[in-house]
Amino acid sequence: MQNQKNNNSSGNPLLIIGAVFLLVLIGGWWFYSSSQSKPLPANSTAANTTAPNALEAYNRASPGAQPPHILGSQTATVTVEEFADYHCGACASKNPVLKQIASIYNNRIKFIYRNFPLNQSKSYDASVAAEAAGMQNKFWDMQNLLFTKQAEWSASTDHRKMFSDYAAQIGLDVAKFQTDSLGLPAKQRVDSDQTRGRSLKVASTPTVFVNGLSIPFNQITVEGLRQIIDAELQKAGNNQTQQQAPAENPSETNQPVNNNQSQPKTETSESNKSVSNNSNK
16 A cells, blocks of 8 residues: 555656646747747838838938939939949949930930949049039030040049040030039039938949839849839839729819810810811801
C-alpha cells in the first residue's frame, strides 16, 4: 500500500511537466501564427511599395526656379521632371533619351529640366551659364551644348571662356551673357532648383520623376520611360472620362462642359441657315 502511494506521487510531477511542455508548444505555435498573419505597420517598407502619397509629397516640395524650363505643354496631365548635373557623365548619356521622350510625346507631357550641380564649381558655373543663356531665350541650345561638349569644357583650365564661345555659337549677345553669368538672377534660379531637389531628397544625378514617382536609373531608357508615361496617360484618360461622363438627368445639373460642347452645334446650325438663305437668294 505504501509502495503504491509512492509510485503515484512520483508519477504526478512527470504528468505536470508534460502538460506544461505541451502548453508551451501550443502557446509558441499560436504566437508564431498570429505574428505571421498580423498586418505590417503603415510605415513599413513593404506596406508602402505603391507610394500612395508620392504625388502629394512631390507637389508640396519647394517649387524651384519659376518659371521652369519646359518642353511640351504647360497643361499636360503627365509631368516628367529631371534633376541633372552638366558635369555628370551619366546625365550626358541620358540627355538624348530625355530629349527623345520629349519629342515623342510633344504636348502630351510636360518635361521640366532642373539644375542640380553636385559639389563641383565647374558644374555650378555650367548651370549658371545655361540660365544666363535662358535670359536670351536660348536655354535649350546652351543645355544641349554643355552636355554634348562636356568632355571639352570639363578638361579646360578656362571653362568660363568656353561658355562664352558656346554663347557666340548659338547667337547670343556675348557681353550680355557674360554679365548675366555674373549676376544674381541666374545664380538664384540654380539655387532654387537645388532647393527643390533637396526637398525631394534627390541625392544623385540624373534623377527623373514621372508624376511624382522617382524612376530607377536602369529604367531611364526610351522603352522604360514610355511604359511608365503610357500608363500615366491611360490613367489620366480614364479619370477624365469618368469626370466627363454625362449625368443621368442633364436638365437638372449645371454642366459648363456640356454647354460649351453644344455651342459649336449652334454656330454650325446658324452658319447652315445663312448658307441656306444665301442659296435661296
